[in-house]
Amino acid sequence: MSHAHREPTFRLRLDPWSAEYDASIQLSPEQPPPEVDSSVEGRAWTAVRPAGGAPSGPVAFVDGVRRIEHRLLLEGGASPLYGLLGSYAVGAAVLAGEARIEHTEVQRIVCAGGGVALEPFLAPLPGNGHRLLFSPETVAENTPAAPLQGLQNAMRRREAALAEALAEEGALTFLDGPLSFVSSPDAAVVGLVKRLVRTYLDPGAFELVPRLGVGERTPLFLIRHAREPRYSWYARIAAGRPIDASLAGIVRSETSAELPLARVAVLADVSTALLPSLASDSLRDARAPQNLHPVGALERELRRRLGDAPLVRRAIEAELHRGAAA
Numbered sequence: 300m301s302h303a304h305r306e307p308t309f310r311l312r313l314d315p316w317s318a319e320y321d322a323s324i325q326l327s328p329e330q331p332p333p334e335v336d337s338s339v340e341g342r343a344w345t346a347v348r349p350a351g352g353a354p355s356g357p358v359a360f361v362d363g364v365r366r367i368e369h370r371l372l373l374e375g376g377a378s379p380l381y382g383l384l385g386s387y388a389v390g391a392a393v394l395a396g397e398a399r400i401e402h403t404e405v406q407r408i409v410c411a412g413g414g415v416a417l418e419p420f421l422a423p424l425p426g427n428g429h430r431l432l433f434s435p436e437t438v439a440e441n442t443p444a445a446p447l448q449g450l451q452n453a454m455r456r457r458e459a460a461l462a463e464a465l466a467e468e469g470a471l472t473f474l475d476g477p478l479s480f481v482s483s484p485d486a487a488v489v490g491l492v493k494r495l496v497r498t499y500l501d502p503g504a505f506e507l508v509p510r511l512g513v514g515e516r517t518p519l520f521l522i523r524h525a526r527e528p529r530y531s532w533y534a535r536i537a538a539g540r541p542i543d544a545s546l547a548g549i550v551r552s553e554t555s556a557e558l559p560l561a562r563v564a565v566l567a568d569v570s571t572a573l574l575p576s577l578a579s580d581s582l583r584d585a586r587a588p589q590n591l592h593p594v595g596a597l598e599r600e601l602r603r604r605l606g607d608a609p610l611v612r613r614a615i616e617a618e619l620h621r622g623a624a625a
Contacts, residue, residue: 333497334523337504339530340564344504346515349568354471357395358573360491360593361462362475363454364388364601366608367447369615373411382411383446384420384433384615387454388601389461392593393470400600402461409433410449412441422614431614455480462488471569475594477553478529484557489566490529492551493589499531499551509545511535516571519563521556528556530563534571537578537588548578548588 337344364387371382390403409420420433438449459480466472466488474481478490498505499522507517516534531553539547552570554563578588579595590598605611 333499335499335501335520336523337500337518337520339521339560340519342518344507344518346507346511347518347568347571348512348515349572351514351572352569354569354573357393357470359394359462359465359470359472360392360475360591360597361389361458361465361472362392362594362597362601363390363458364598364605365450365454366602366605367450368407368608368611370446371409371411373415373417378441380411380413380415380441381443381446382409382417383450384409385447385450386605386611387450387457388604389454389457390597390601391461391465392597393465394593398593398596400597402465403601403604404457405604405606406453406457407431407433408436408450408453410436410438410446410453412438412445412449414439420615420618422611422618424610424614425617431611452480459488462486471566473570478527478555481555484527484555486555487558487562487566488554489570490553491570491591492553495546495549495551508533508549511549513538513548514572514575516567519560519567522553529553530556530558530560532567532571534567534574536574536591539588550574550589 366386368384368386371384373380373382384407386405386407388403388405391401393399393401409417411417414437416435416437419435422431422433423429424431436449436453438445455476458474459482462472462474463481463483463486466486472487473489473491475491477492478488481488500508500520511517511534513535516532519530519532522529522531531551533549533551535548536550537548539545552567554566574591577591577593579590579592580588583595
């Protein structure tokens, strides 16, 4: 007697981020596992619920936004080079009694692949005499995606420098994303990673993560990168809807492993207790709940400061027309 093969029963659950963004959960079982020590905190591998309490000083959230103004093809050499004209803005949302947007700056770059450094590009805005300065950046690769990576890296370097400066001033400082561009190993900056792309933990340890309650974290674990070891932890900052994936509302945080372990444990406890009160909702933010309210407000202000995109594009095109007619 033969039996028909039965496929496992799957439950359909949603990634709550708007479909216009990349998915918030992109875990791949094919990635090689990193070397991780999950015993560094010396506690049982169970959920940690820190006591509440407001941070003792200001809290700063550092982030940036970027925009491609025009893609370029640079002709005249042995083969065309890919490039772009792009803008980025960075700043901080600072909570100190009240919420304020501070330390904002706008930078514009002309980036070329193939290791070519171009001359600065000036685009006069019509009517007011103001000129947009695009400073040169270069990337070694000559691919269509390489100039965008150059724009992204330039923005991330400025974000990291601002986060280090605010942490040095004594603020509890969160940098949106991993700490890849933070140059000072003893900077007390918390990298807040809202898109999950690696599990870091073995399957048995990772089973704890979707079971975390709001305001709970995993014990600390040490990610032993060859160059830049990190202490890290997962925490739940919001509860998902019944139709959402079990990892909705989970973020991963990281700090430099050069910090004293006791200091990292305090940062983990304070941030785990604080962040649920700042989680966004889907009515206000397409990347809720991980994109925190202060970060969403900062991003909106930074996009405003980039200026009117059609006006910038027209200024660039007018300058290119002048150059072509010369």
